[in-house]
Amino acid sequence: MTNSTKIKQSGEPGNQLSSHFIKTLISRDLEEGKHGGRVRTRFPPEPNGYLHIGHAKSICLNFSVAAEYGGQCNLRFDDTNPAKESQEYVDSIKDNIRWLGFEWNGEVRYSSSYFDTLFEFANQLIASGHAYVCNLSPEQSREYRGTLMEAGRNSPDRDRPAAESLALFAKMRAGEFAEGECSLRAKIDMSSPNINMRDPVLYRIRHISHHQTGDQWCIYPTYDFTHCITDALEGITHSLCTLEFEDHRPLYDWILNSLDLKSIRAASVLADSDSPYVLPRQTEFAKLKLNYTMMGKRNLRTMVEEGVVSGWDDPRMPTIAGMRRRGFTPASLRNFCESVGVSRREGVVDLGMLEHAIRDDLDKHAPRAMCVMKPLKVEIGNIPEGDVIQLSLANHPKDESMGRRDVPLTREIFIDRSDFEIDPLPGFKRLIAGGEVRLRGAYVIKCHHVERDSRGEVVLLHCSADLDTLGKKPEGRKVKGVIHWVSATDGKTVSIRLYDRLFLVENPEAKDIENYRDCLNPDSLIEVSGAVVEPSVFEGSNLRFQFEREGYFYRDGDLTATENPVFNRTITLRDSWAG
């Protein structure tokens, strides 16, 4: 629906738009013929949680940059820590990436499917004197590591003969040691100012089964050992990651350079290729931060567990799943990521940018309809009871290709309570007692009498329609206001969920905030029952609408249920009226 136009959209995957330092880098590599014209990136999520808008930035970057240069992007689950991972996450991640509109190169990859090769390379490193089995416990090893200010000390096992380490490593693999009893470490420099270079652990013992490899292994490689090698095996040319990995780049390079290049190539996808073989290069960029939202995996989990939201796909969550249920379109998310740019500066993007992206897409693509949130009955005296005037309204004010729909007008209609005022503020241009307004797409009506109940609440407006105002301006006077309405006899009752930002403060993750619950927006969800929507909304298969003057809405829940349909408000319309 929203993606149906054939015109090249700015947010289409791979469409060239902005420029940034990573593209500059790739262009230069291409000009120099560095990789024989190849560009290959990868998106390497660990399947230990749900994807959020921050991941979307990385996904868009990796996939679109590859597409733009005629390359490909691999999807590789970086599953080296089975304790935290599960199949549930790999499934949802794949689903989210496809929904965003991207297609990965070939089959899904797993770091775990390279475990055999990784094990061989580890042995190679030991044999060449670049790694050793260390018997220090995790606690001891922490002591030996030193601090930011002080150098570390060498492990007593550091100079153990390669043959001995080889034998020990084989025993580690065979399951002869308990967890934490020993580990495989790189032999680099315990006095390096970069702590990552102080003989980092390459393999640790974990007697647990893995979601992909089952009980085949009881030793698992670490991120640092795995990532660079799997990149190299897959022929990745540009390994893009976030800024916090910058300090790991020397290690990334150290491991690859300590291995035999020929054997890496022989094990890689380029083994039989004529293409020059060049090791991958890691490049870091700033991750996305959004104000008024928490992005930390841990924090999001807390909100789910504490029931502050209904789940990972609660429409207020910044998860892809949540935003999808909220009504965001794939194109809007892609456009947003594009507009945010890519740099090395850690900034905080204003939520307004995201809101602009979704409004921009929905304004162009969402058909219009009318929905009255808080119904106030209006009786139009000069429309006979039982008469149904079928009006034909455009689905979009500017795009005729979106067609028209029939909207029934009857003697009794509903308008929104907020569109009628007894004591209007200056500038109010909707209906007042004795005044006139335009019913959108229909006649100008005049309010003659206001009926109240015993408590003084307005319950019915007696009006008349100027039958000479359909499709034309009233004669002799100006009627400024236009309000939406729905036939009281033909309208359908629906439930509406009005969503707003979850937090009241710009940075809910700030350190000085004791409890995030203190900054929750109490009005982040307002449930409205008894709203009335025009019948055309259920006539097609479309799920996204602009309810005129209210905002953009997305049909949620069981679509086959005829009882009480639910619409989530994706975003309001911009409202420049102070009131």
Added chain:
RNA sequence: UGGGGUGUCGCCAAGUGGUAAGGCACAAGGUUUUGAUCCUUGCAUACGUUGGUUCGAAUCCAGCCACCCCAGCCA
């Protein structure tokens, strides 16, 4: 007090020695049967700061300041 980064409009962000793009937000007009959209206009003598090099610096050099990341057998 170690190492690695970053500092251009309220927010993102171009710019890579020749005299400050763009988007968001905001403001003012115009169009409008959505107080929407759309259109027009405005919005940094200024690039963290202090010096230096140069005919000329946001761009080069030096010092200073601020902020971010690193001491998981997490990624």
